[in-house]
Structure formats: C-alpha cells, structure tokens
Amino acid sequence: MEKICVIGGNRYFGKLLVKRLRAADHQVTVINRGSTLPPAGVEHLVVDRNDEAALMAALGSCAFDVVVDQVCYTPVQAAVAARAFAGRTRRYVMTSTIEVYDPATAALPAVPPGTPVPEEIVDPAGWLVAMDLPWHDDAYVEAHYAEGKRQAEAVFARAGSFEFASVRSAHVLGGGAQEFTGRLAQYTGRITRGEEITVHAKALPTVFIRYEELADLLLWATRADFTGPVNACSDGPLDVRDLAAVIATQAGREPVYRTVQAGEEASAFSFDRHYAMSNARAKELGFAFSHTADWLPGAIAEALTTEPSPTA
Template structure:
C-alpha cells in the first residue's frame, strides 16, 4: 500500500484513477476546490492549488509516496506545486498531452509518430511572466503551458518527475467532457456536414479507461522518469473515425472540404500529429488497439446523445 495524492481527480479518467487506486489498496488523498466529492473512504482536501499558502496549510504534515497531478496547465502552477510538495513526496507525475507535439506551435522533426525526446522538457524555455492567469491566453497557449509546466517539474530537485502525455481521449458516453466524439456521432446521425481537410492526416487516441489504467501503472509500478507517451495502437484519420460511426448509424458521412489552414472538425488535421508509444511498451505497459475499443465508444456516444439511428 502507498499513500498517493491526486490533484484534480474529480471527473472522467481522473475519477477512474482515484477509484482504481483505492480498489487496489492504496491510501488516497484528493485535492480539489470542492465542487465534486471523491469516493467514500478517500481523504478530501478542499483548496485552490493556485493559492500557495493555502495549499501548504492544507497539506499540513502529510507525506506521500506519489503525487499525480491531473490539472496542471501552466509553469506558474507547476512552480507552486514544486515548492509545496518539496520534501513531501519522492515522485511526482503530471498528466500532460499530445498537444505538446503540435507542429503548429513547436518545431518538430518530420515523421508520422514522434517519440518523447522530440520535446525535451529539460531544455524548454520557461517564461513565468506571461499572462498565464488569463483564461483566454491560457486557452490559446494550452500546448505551451503544458510544455513549460513539464519543464518546471523536470528541473525540480526534491523529487523524481514523470509526465504522461495523453493522446486524444475518447469513451465514456456522457462523461466525455470534450464532446468531440459526440460532435461526430450526432452530425453523422443527422446527415449534417463534417468539415475536413483535403488531405486529412492521422492521429492517435486512447480510451479513458486505458488512460486511467496507465496512470495507475505509472503511479504504482515502474520508477521511470521523464515523459512517456500514452496512446493505443493504430493510427486513424477523420475518415476512419467517420466510417466506424457510419457503420453504426447506417448513414454515410457528408464531408465538406476546407481550404488549407482553414478550421475543420476536431480530429481532422492537416499536419503530422501522432505519437509513438514505444517507450511505455518498453517499460512494461501493454496497449490495446484503437480499432478494438472505438466501436464501443461510438455506441456509448450514440446512446448518450439519443441520436436517431437509421
């Protein structure tokens, strides 16, 4: 049994992680602002992680083997957490994102599936004086916020640090808070147009339960450090995704092609946008295939939206 702290963990795969940590016998503490209660038996600290003094006061004398940070988006938040948990944990894991590899915002080598070293947090420039507190700025610079947050933790010297860079997360029906899969299921079921690029390129996905499993594995099994990519096996583009939905709705997708650089539906990319999961496999995690779980995720989305099926 380990004493594990989860920052966030109130919904979707974060809540699944908390439930699975508890089910496997770990002593779990959840930190959030109190909008959602954790499962019974989980310690709950209600505090704003952005308030350093309040966070330190709430932590008191607690010490954890591992901290899993689900909701760190900026280098400022990372710096607060690094100071607050210095001497309180031996290992810190941050949930990061495929967005760190977005070639629209970072210079990356050419290739279909990028490895972790393509974005090295140890060498990434950190700028604390940017308006990270501004929600509009943060939304527009989400990828850079995650890169810089990783960089801050990587340079912390009081604990070992690892980041889990998640692919696009699907599954869970109504729980899926991005609404991206619902966008497709509802539009295809209604016969509405889907905006796509003329040469849509593939990307990678992961099921929300598989991501919870991987975070559980990362927190409790191997003592690796540095970034690790989290994506199921198999590249899919927007047409592959639409075809799986079409098979369940009985309606053929209706496409509208957008100009180069134009705004398309989510998961239609006109740039290379995929990760390699080789490192996680070498460390011992076995991934599923996207093609195996995606039909079930589509069925959940259709049920959740009560979309008419022909």
C-alpha cells in the same frame, strides 16, 4: 499500501483513477476546489491549487509516496506545486498531452509524416520557461494550452526534489455522457443527422486512447520508476475519415464531408500536420496497449446514446 495524492480527480479518467487506486488498497487523498465529493474512504482537501499559501496550509504535515497531477496547465501552477510538494513526495506524475508535439504551436524538429513522434522531440529538461507570460489569464492559457503544458513539464523536470514523470495522453475517447470534450458524441450526432463534417483536403492520422486505458496507465505510472515523458496512445492511428467510417458503419448513415479552404478551421480530429505519437517507450517499460479497433466500436455505441452537441 502507498499514500497517493491526486490533484484534480473529480471527473472523467481522473475520477476513475481514484477508484482504481482505492481498489488497489492505496490510501488516497484528493486535492481540488470541492465541486464534487470523492468516493467514500478518500481524504478530501478542498483548496485552490493556485493559492500557494492556502495549499501549504491545507497540506499541513501531509506526505505522500506519489502525487498524480491531473490539472496542471501552466508553469506558474507547476512552480507552486513543486515548492508545495518538495520534501513531501518521492514521485510526481503529471498528466500532459499529445498537443505538446503540435508543430503549429512551437518550432519543433520535423518528423516525416508516417513516423510516430517520440518523446525526445520535446525534452522538458531543456525547454525554455517564461514565467512572466500572462499565465493567470484564463483566455491566454486556453489559447496557449500546448505551450503551458510544455513549460509545466519543464518546471517539474528541473525541480530536483522528487522523481518526475509526465504522461502525454493521446485524444481521449469513451465514457458516453462522461466524456468531457464531447467530441465523439458530436461526430456521431452529425453523422446520424446527415450534417456535414469539415475536413482538410489531406487529413493526417492522429492517435487515441480510451479513458479506461488512460486511467490504467496512470495507475501503472504510480508504481513504475521511470522518469521523464512517456506517450500514452492505443495502437492503430486513424485519420478523420477513418474515424467517421467506423461511426457510419454503426450508425447506418454515410458521412457528409466538406473540404475546408486554406486558413479555415476544420472539425476536431482533422489535422493538416503530422504529430501522431509513438508509444514505443511505454511498451519497453512494460505497459501493454490495446488496439484502437478493440475499443472504438464500444465507445461509439456509448456516444450514440449520448445527446450530441450541435457542432463538430
């Protein structure tokens, strides 16, 4: 049994991670602002992680074997956590994102289309951190989501008081009504209603992961001893038309597409730039991924029973 702290952990794959940690007989503590109660048997510290003094007070004399941070979006949040957990844990795992590789959000080394993007393209150890940017402005953080994640990773990588690993997640699907982005339900809704999906003229593939598999990988990351970033994605990249075709088969309707003009925003999962990740490092470290084709039909079936949003 290990003592595991999960920051966040009150929804979607974070909630599932907490359940799986408990099922593995770990002693689990959840830290969040208290909007949702954790399962029975889980210690709950209700505190705003952005308030350093309150976080330190809530932690008291607590110490953990591993911390899993589900909700770190800025270098300021990372710096607060790095100070708060210094000397309290041997390992810190941060949930990051495929968006760190988006060439539209940073000057990154070019990767030829069709070549899966490896972790070293964004090295947190050398990434510039700018703490004086308006990271306390929610609108700024939302608009600079990818850069916030890159800089947060960089702060933890340089903290030096614990082992640090980041899990860069692909686009997460599945869970039906639990799916917090609702994007798959948006696609199933538009296709079943015969509404158009806006796409790029030459949409490039991206990668996905089922929410249950991501929870499994995070559980694995608490037990592993690797450091640095690791990409988390199922085998089998798909472009937006591939995804829509699978949905159409199950929905019994043909997708309706409209090609966007230059500068016009397309539907989610339609990308005009390449940054589909490689999962080779995680495989070499011992994690076995599923293929997207293994679980996507089930995720679509869940979404087909979910009330869709009006846009995709």
